[in-house]
Amino acid sequence: MASLTEIIEALMTPSLPVILIGILVVVAAPVLLHLVLSCSATYTTPPTVLLLGSSGAGKTCLLTLLERGSHPCQTHTSQAVQSVELNASTNSASKHSFRNHDDSSGTHTKFLLVDTPGHGKLRPVALGKLARAEKLCAIVFMLDAAALSERHALADTASYLYHVLLHLQKKASAKSGKSSVPLLVAANKMDLFTALPATVVKAQLEDELTRIRASKSKALLDSGVGNEDIGSEEHDDWLGEYGSKRFAFDQMQEFDLDVDVIGGSVLAEGADVDKWWWWIAQRV
Incomplete structure (x- = not known):
């Protein structure tokens, strides 16, 4: 040996x-x-809140405002997804305010706020993030309320929102036992003279979504597809209550989807975003 x-x-x-x-x-x-x-070691992925919306709506400004707690930084058109980790509370002293960085009272929940590019050519990136986001608990769809009176701005915004809502509707219809993801339409730039009130924003979006829905239905009928196939495909791609003449956000409750339209302004003096923040805090 x-x-x-x-x-x-x-x-x-x-x-x-x-x-x-x-x-x-x-x-x-x-x-x-x-x-x-x-x-x-155990790692827990925090809940995710996704920022969607057309270019220039103010998504990145909102992200930096909530991150800093004071004022947003100068931004440009985003070309990539970016995120920040924030803390929200429903029982702290400053629960209704996003300026809660120094608040140690109550219970705070960490969550990820994810900003997505809004340019039309980069929209598939944002929709891809919507499809793959982990622990998605809420969506904030931002729009420019001061530009919505312009026809092209309304059409682009509503078209984007249509795809987002239809995705959520199909996802809600396909699964069982899990709650659906709520959506906030954040009507930004309410401090500007040309901004439409939140009630008017809601009505105009519903009218435009009705037009888009009818247009897509007609295109399907004109495509030459068989009647049986048309009935099945039209039902799957019909946003809201099937067969209804006019679309309304309330119809999304049929799929357990809550849609709220709330006005605010990121760049206003004092930043009027507390209503958005409280909406988020109650859902993370």
Whole structure:
């Protein structure tokens, strides 16, 4: 039987087996350590609130305002998804205000606020994030209330919102036992003279969504698809109450989807976003 001295001498003597064993130890040790640590440590993904909306609606400004708690930074058209971790509370002293960075009272919940690009060419990126977001608990769809009176702005905003609502509707119809994701239409720039009131924003969006729904239904009828296929496909792609003449946000409750329209302003003096913040705080 080899003595301890002989074993040490064998290990210290350069040879192919010794070199291979040494390489194996060097490579395997970090991997084993990582596996041990990852199994012992638990990481919880915080709830996610997704910011959607057309370019120029104020999504990135809102993100930086809520992150800083004071004033938003100068922004430009976003080309990538970005997120910040925030804390919200429903029982703290400052529960109704986003300026809660120094508030230690009550219970605070961490959540991720995820900003998405709003440019038309980058919209698939945002919709992809909507489809893949982990622990999605709420959606904030921002729009420019001061530009909504312009035909092209209304059409673009409503078209984007149509795809978002239809995605949520299909997702709600396909699953069971889980609550659906609520959506806030945040009508931004209410401090501007040309801004439409939240009630008018809601009515105009419902009218435009009605027009889009009818247009898509007519396009399907004109496509030459068989009547049976048309009935099935039209029902699946019909937003809101099937067969209704006019779309209304209340129809989304049929799919357990709550839609609220609330006005505010990111860049107003004093930043009028507390109603949006309280809406988010109650859902994370």
